[in-house]
Amino acid sequence: MELYLDTANIKLIKQMCEIYPISGITCNPSIVIKDNATIEEMCSLDERLKVCIQVIGETVEDMLVDADKILALRPNVIVKVPVTPVGYQVLHILSKKKVHTLATAIHNVAQALFAAQCGATYLAPYVNRICENDVDGVQTVIDMHHALLNQQSSTKIIAASFKNLYQVSTLLAAGVDAVTVSPELFNKWIDNQDTRLAVDKFTSDWQKAFNYKHL
Numbered sequence: 001m002e003l004y005l006d007t008a009n010i011k012l013i014k015q016m017c018e019i020y021p022i023s024g025i026t027c028n029p030s031i032v033i034k035d036n037a038t039i040e041e042m043c044s045l046d047e048r049l050k051v052c053i054q055v056i057g058e059t060v061e062d063m064l065v066d067a068d069k070i071l072a073l074r075p076n077v078i079v080k081v082p083v084t085p086v087g088y089q090v091l092h093i094l095s096k097k098k099v100h101t102l103a104t105a106i107h108n109v110a111q112a113l114f115a116a117q118c119g120a121t122y123l124a125p126y127v128n129r130i131c132e133n134d135v136d137g138v139q140t141v142i143d144m145h146h147a148l149l150n151q152q153s154s155t156k157i158i159a160a161s162f163k164n165l166y167q168v169s170t171l172l173a174a175g176v177d178a179v180t181v182s183p184e185l186f187n188k189w190i191d192n193q194d195t196r197l198a199v200d201k202f203t204s205d206w207q208k209a210f211n212y213k214h215l
């Protein structure tokens, strides 16, 4: 499995990637603005990280200008392209140039399969936003995963837009390749309150018995 952080908080990215096995970073234009970052800062992150930056343009030409800009800043960047009619064309063009892409804002299996057909390297289905349309977002992504396996596609899923750990763990248990989660959700993932209670009890029992904080 691969774990991505869905953030543009540069300080936090540096701290977390230093201590945890994080494969890469995803963001979108709204996240970059919210976290007060710049595309240049995102593209300067440690080169071992897979960094995904989204294009903005509304035409093929404009999206390709954005793609060229981020590729000039970071040659191994993963260009994030929304699955609009224009975006599919851009995915196809970039794929022919061997540029790695992440097809994003995917809401159903048909979009996922067409993006894969256009040569996308990765797909970002929006789990929670699918749920907000009264559709089971978790099951939709599991269906995408099986459809890609059935077609022996090399395109991988980086599931996105999570609101809880149930959604994350169900997809990983089903074999989905990768997830991208917010720092808030990542903290809940690695700091389970029941685990913390159990460990606190072990420590306090030991201290009461031996008045010593080491074995």
Ligand code: E4P
Pocket (backbone or CB within 6 Å): 006, 026, 027, 028, 104, 124, 126, 128, 129, 160, 161, 162, 180
């Ligand atoms: C990821 O790359 C997406 O842009 C992101 O996960 C969307 O999440 P949201 O639905 O919480 O905005």
